[in-house]
Each structure stands twice: as structure tokens, then as C-alpha cells.
Amino acid sequence: NAGVMQNPRHLVRRRGQEARLRCSPMKGHSHVYWYRQLPEEGLKFMVYLQKENIIDESGMPKERFSAEFPKEGPSILRIQQVVRGDSAAYFCASSQQGNNEQFFGPGTRLTVL
């Protein structure tokens, strides 16, 4: 039973480019969460999605960031016009129900040059 998968594991972008991060939840999980982690810090909640719906995006910057979880395919976190401050590890987690244990993926490490 495969766990949460994220790709790419490492992503390098120049300032102004777009970054697309993908997350495939565990089989049978329909709830996805995105978190951001800066070095030597804890994870910060960004957004919570169910299939085709954004449930809570209170942690996501209003500009340049968007997330989706389509009916088919992985969840996508999209960052437009990246800046150096976007450099971080981005983790995806999934759960079976909205109140269940969250299982985390290995993360995508974004570096903005």
C-alpha cells in the first residue's frame, strides 16, 4: 500500500518562474493538506482540500499561490512568479476522513535562485 507520494522531490526555479508541486494521496484518502516548512522551523498549514473543493485556505498567501485537487489526478500546489522567499520544503498530507490521522509525504524541496 503506497504512501503519500510527492513529486518532484527537488525543484529549482529562477525568480519569476512558476512552480508546480504534485501530491498523490494514499489510496482511499480523499482529504489533502499542504504545509510549508522553512529550515529549523515547524510546518505551517497552507490549505486543506477535498476532491474538487477547497475547504480551508486560511494559511495560503492571497497572491501567487493556488491549490487544486481535481476529481481525477493528483493535488497540485501552484506558485506563480516565484521569489526567493518561497524557497522551502512543501509537504502534503492525506487523511481518509476530515478528522483522521494525517499521513505525510516526503516533501518537495523548492529552491528559488
Add this chain to the structure above:
Amino acid sequence: GESVGLHLPTLSVQEGDNSIINCAYSNSASDYFIWYKQESGKGPQFIIDIRSNMDKRQGQRVTVLLNKTVKHLSLQIAATQPGDSAVYFCAERLSGGYNKLIFGAGTRLAVHP
């Protein structure tokens, strides 16, 4: 603001000793708490959880204690092993909120042979 936890201190222990990692939280409305272990380059891994109607829960070699009076959470690891070396995070979930987790900054545990 709402926050959990610590700046990132380091706890150094000898192999075989017991370890105690502490966490302070500030949200009295939180109803669920989790401890995660994060190894370098990996995503957080669930260790143990506890609900707010309990004050102690035991797992294999780990015990979580919850003191709601002083808003304090601790993780005890018995007979610490080199494989326990990692960063440990506590996280809380607000009652009535969605399943988003609020993480502390973490504690680095270094186990010496």
C-alpha cells in the same frame, strides 16, 4: 498569536537513557495533540497522539503526557536508541476547526552511543 511549542533546542542523551521532550501550547480550544518524528530529508512520521479528555497515553517505548492546566505536552522515550535521533514536533488541532494542524518549532534529539 496562536502557536505551539519551542524554538529549536537540542536534547543530547546517551543511548539507553530515557528522553523527555517538552512542548507548550497556547490554544485552550485544542482537542487533539500529536507528536511527530522527522528525520533529515523526510516527511513527519506519526509517533503517538492524545485527545484532550485524557492526560496520559502509552505506546511502544513512548508515553505522551498532557497537562491542560498549564497547557503542556511531553513525549517520553524509554531506552533511547540511535535510531531515535531526529527532530520531534508537537502539533495541535483546534476543536471545531477543520483538520489543520498547528506545529511547534521542534526539538532535535541527538542520541550518543
